[in-house]
Amino acid sequence: MKKANVFFCVFLSVCFGSRAVAQTSELKHELRFQISDGIPLAVINGITMSLTDAFSSSFSDYKIKRTGESPMPLVYGLGYRYHVTPRFNVGLDLGYMQFKADYELKKEGDVQEGTRKTNFVLILPSAEYAYMSKRKVRLYGNASAGVTTLSGTSSVGAAANNDKDYSSTVFAFQINPIGVRYGERFGGFAELGFGFKGFLSLGFSARL
Known part of the structure; x- marks a missing residue:
């Protein structure tokens, strides 16, 4: 009798466990929100937008000094996945980061304050494969390739004619093994990898 009860309990566990996995696999759509460290974009911003690039056209004879900047910015992202199979999905990731820096421009007795704001927008189609998919735990890797648009403004004082706009679009990628x-x-979820979003991403997702 005890063996029969044990067998019955195991049978129910298998049935309900399989049903839970099946129900999860039937949820084809997934929405994601994530935060990434953004270190590569911060490095790109520092390399491509030097102090002389920001103000050289109108203030080349000024001594330019950086007085402050935003702390290490983060990339805020939204993502969508369509689960083609229980192990494979495709989708799209969108990311946003803003970098701000303040400057002091000085020439003899003339001292002015300048600001540079740069916005990065990532658009990354993505593919993902799960090499282990259990009821609650999923191990996977993904890869994305697309573009990032860079746009910003360098301004000095309150005069509108001192504003200098700039923009660019470049290839972008992200690989998270x-x-x-x-x-x-x-x-x-948590992801480790390299690319324009950074090296570490943390987030929350909902399957619908």
Whole structure:
């Protein structure tokens, strides 16, 4: 009798567990929100937008000194995934980061304040494969390739004619060979890799 009860309990566990996995696999759509460290974009910003690039056209004879800047910015992202199979999905990631720096421009007795704001927008189509997919734990890797648009303004004082706008669009990518998600319909995830979003991403996702 005890063996029969044990067998019955195991049978129910397998049935309900399989049903839970099946229900999760039937949820084709997934929405994601994530935050990434943004270190590569910060480095790109520092290299491509030097002090002389920001103000040289109108203030080349000024001594330019950086007086402050935003702390290490983060990339805020939204993503969508369509689960083609239980292990493979495709989708789109959008990311945004803003970098701001303040300057002092000095020439003899003339001292002015300048500001530079740069906005990065990432548009990355993505593909993802899960090499382990359990009811609550999913291990995966993904790769994305697309573009990032860079746009910003360098301004000095309050005069509008001192504003200098700039913009550019370049190729962007992100490769995360290690990703883990914990949860069923709602879960948290972490990704390690390299690319324009950074090296570490943390986020929350919902399957619908």
